Amino acid sequence: MTSVLVVEDDPDVRNLERAMLEFCGFSVTVAANGAEALRALEQNRPDVILLDLMMPVMDGLTFLAERSRRGLAASVPVLCLSSADREMTAYAIRLGASECLQKPSDVDTLCDRISHYSGG
Numbered sequence: 377m378t379s380v381l382v383v384e385d386d387p388d389v390r391n392l393e394r395a396m397l398e399f400c401g402f403s404v405t406v407a408a409n410g411a412e413a414l415r416a417l418e419q420n421r422p423d424v425i426l427l428d429l430m431m432p433v434m435d436g437l438t439f440l441a442e443r444s445r446r447g448l449a450a451s452v453p454v455l456c457l458s459s460a461d462r463e464m465t466a467y468a469i470r471l472g473a474s475e476c477l478q479k480p481s482d483v484d485t486l487c488d489r490i491s492h493y494s495g496g
Contacts, residue, residue: 377401377402377403378401378402378403378423378424378490378491378494379402379403379404379405379420379422379423379424380397380402380403380404380405380422380423380424380425380426380490381404381405381406381407381413381416381417381420381422381424381425381426382394382397382404382405382406382407382426383406383407383408383409383410383412383413383425383426383427383428383431383436383439384406384407384408384426384428384431384457385408385409385428385430385431385432385433386428387408389428389479390406390408393426393457393486394406396483396486396487397426397486397487397490399483400483400486400487400490400491402487402490405420405422408431408433409431409432409433409434409435410431410433410434410435410436410438410439410442411433411434411439412433413425413427413434413439414434414439414442414443414446414448417443417448417449417452418448421449421452422449422452423452423453423493423494424452424453424454424455424490424493424494425449425452425453425454425455426455426457426486426490427439427440427454427455427456427457427458427468427473428456428457428458429456429458429460429464429465429468429476430458430459430460430464436456436458436468437464437467437468437471440454440468440471440472440473441471443472444471444472450472453474453493453494454468454472454473454474455473455474455475455476455477455489455490455493456468456473456475456476456477457476457477457478457479457481457486458476458477458478458479459478459479460476474493475489475493477489
């Protein structure tokens, strides 16, 4: 079963994303910010990371840079899901994100892209 780490600060959005991904048959763990996500990566390696870019405590860009610096799950694809502007999403790609989708994204697109990156 494909595992996904959802990194999203808004609890309602986080719960909705978890429910959508579980509906698609993925195993889901969640983190409320980049710092929690780094701790989660130290414990388990997901198949795909679904990352919000704009969060308190540690935003998605800082998470990407820190993940790279620490060498944590460097080969795990990161799919950004954010309402950030093109400049920020382009920077996320330069920092190692595989792709950035705009919020909101429908369940079919989201599940299709995660399947694509997980090889499933």
